[in-house]
Each structure stands twice: as C-alpha cells, then as structure tokens.
Amino acid sequence: MSMAALEYFEVECPEPAGGELYKRIIGDVLQDQDLLRVVDKLHVFVDPRIPLFIAVGTTRKLPGTVKVQDFAQVQPQEGRVAISIGDETYLAPLLEQLWQRFGKENVEQPDRFTVQVRSKEPHLLHLEELEVANPTEGIYKDLIYALMHIAPEGFKVRRQFFKEGIFYIVASENTLPEDVVETLVRERFGLIGVRL
Numbered sequence: 451m452s453m454a455a456l457e458y459f460e461v462e463c464p465e466p467a468g469g470e471l472y473k474r475i476i477g478d479v480l481q482d483q484d485l486l487r488v489v490d491k492l493h494v495f496v497d498p499r500i501p502l503f504i505a506v507g508t509t510r511k512l513p514g515t516v517k518v519q520d521f522a523q524v525q526p527q528e529g530r531v532a533i534s535i536g537d538e539t540y541l542a543p544l545l546e547q548l549w550q551r552f553g554k555e556n557v558e559q560p561d562r563f564t565v566q567v568r569s570k571e572p573h574l575l576h577l578e579e580l581e582v583a584n585p586t587e588g589i590y591k592d593l594i595y596a597l598m599h600i601a602p603e604g605f606k607v608r609r610q611f612f613k614e615g616i617f618y619i620v621a622s623e624n625t626l627p628e629d630v631v632e633t634l635v636r637e638r639f640g641l642i643g644v645r646l
Contacts (some may be wrong), residue, residue: 455486455487456486456489456490456491456492457490457491458490458491458492458493458642459473459476459477459491459492459493460492460493460494460641461473461476461494461496462493462494462495462496462638463495463496463497464497464499465498468496468498469496472494472496472600475600476492476494476600479596479599479600480596483592483593483595483596485589485592485593485596487510488509488510488512488589488593489507489508489509489510489593490507490508490509490510491507491508491642491643491644492505492506492507492642493505493506493507493638493639493641493642494600495634495638496602498602500622501602501605501622501623501624502620502621502622502626502634503600503601503602503605503619503620503621503622504618504619504620504621504634504635504638505597505600505601505618505619506616506617506618506635506638506639506642506644507616507617507618507642508615508616508617508642508644509589509590509593509615509616509617511615512585512586512589512615513585513586514584514586515581515583515584515586516540516581516582516583516584516585517578517579517580517581517582518533518544518577518578518579518580518582519578519579520540521535521536521537521539521540521582522534522535522536522537522544523536524577524578526572526573526575527572528572529568529569529570529572530566530567530568530569530572531566531567531569531572531575531577532564532565532566533564533565533566533567533577534563534564535562535563535564535565538562538563540582540583541562541565543582543583544565544580544582545557545559545565547580547581547582548565548567551580552567552568552569556568556569590612590617593612593617594610594612594617594619597610597617597619598610598619598621601619601621602621604623605621605622605623606621606623607621607622607623607624607625607626608620608621609631616639616644618635618638618639620634620635
C-alpha cells in the first residue's frame with residue numbers, strides 16, 4: 451500500500467522491522483477508514499521499551515461549516531419562510547435546527563424538497579446563514595478513533611488533541627508527566643514543520 455497520498459509520513463521506532471510493520475498497519479487503517487484524503491502529514495513515534503506511542507499530524511483543508519444557503523434557497527413569504535431544498539444530504543440536521551429554534555409546531559414539510567417556517571416577521575429570520583452541520587468534527591473523531599486503534603494493545607493512558615488542521619494522540623501503559631508529553635509532542639511536530 452503506497453502512502454504517496456501523504457505529503458509526509460514517517461514511523462520512528464527503535465526496532466526497524468517493527469517500524470516497517472507499523473507503517474503498513476497505519477497505511478491500511480488510514481486507507482480502510484478513507485482518511486488518506488484528510489491527512490496531509492503524519493509522524494508516528496512508537497517505543498515499546500518506554501512504553502510510548504505518539505502520533506502527530508496535519509490535515510488538508512477540510513470542508514467548512516455547512517449553512518442553509520449552501521444547499522437550499524430561502525424565500526420569505528407572507529407569514530412564513532419557504533426553504534427549497536436542493537440537496538437532501540443536510541435535510542435531517544436542518545429540521546433538527548429549525549425545530550429547536552422555532553418549535554415543531556411552526557415547522558412544516560409539505561413535500562420532501564420544501565420546508566416552511568411560520569413567523570410573524572419572516573424577513574428577519576435570516577435562515578440562509580443558519581449553520582446546519584460541521585463535517586470537520588466527524589472527520590477528526592474518525593481520525594482520532596483510527597489512531598487509538600493503531601496504538602499498541604494495552605496502551606490505555608491516552609491524551610488527544612485536534613484543532614484547526616493539527617492533531618495528536620499520545621498513548622502509554624504508564625501515566626506520563628504533562629511536561630514530558632508536551633516536550634515530546636512539540637519535538638515530533640517540529641519534524642513535520644509545525645511550531646506549537
């Protein structure tokens with residue numbers, strides 16, 4: 451399996467054969483979870499003698515928050531707003547948002563491509579700007595989940611982080627001092643060109 455899809459991919463391990471095995475496992479897991487399209491750089495440090503597993507990386511530009519205007523047209527009418535759905539992908543989360551904001555009694559769906567919201571002042575609702583979904587959250591959760599499964603069996607003490615294009619996970623059998631974790635993570639990020 452080729453990891454050519456990643457800009458940078460390295461496994462640091464004191465045992466060369468173990469490092470190559472980890473490289474194959476990581477490649478398979480990322481491919482199986484369809485995460486190769488997401489990850490840009492990945493550096494993994496694994497040392498069973500300490501025992502310690504660290505994975506740090508960056509992601510490619512991820513899709514932003516999805517707003518109503520991205521998949522529907524909003525038309526204020528007398529006493530209500532009509533929303534014409536162009537893409538049903540986000541219909542369920544849209545309905546959830548509308549029910550929470552206006553109550554189920556004020557939201558109708560006369561057909562599968564139309565939603566109507568009753569309001570005394572429909573022109574003031576500005577529904578086209580309503581944020582319906584954030585795909586980034588799910589992608590990061592999938593990525594951290596995959597990395598937790600890559601970590602060696604028995605490494606139950608874990609720290610994880612993801613925000614704005616960077617992520618890391620640290621796993622060990624032992625509790626590690628915070629300053630040690632910060633130093634090791636910062637060093638690994640430095641190897642992929644990221645300053646923390």
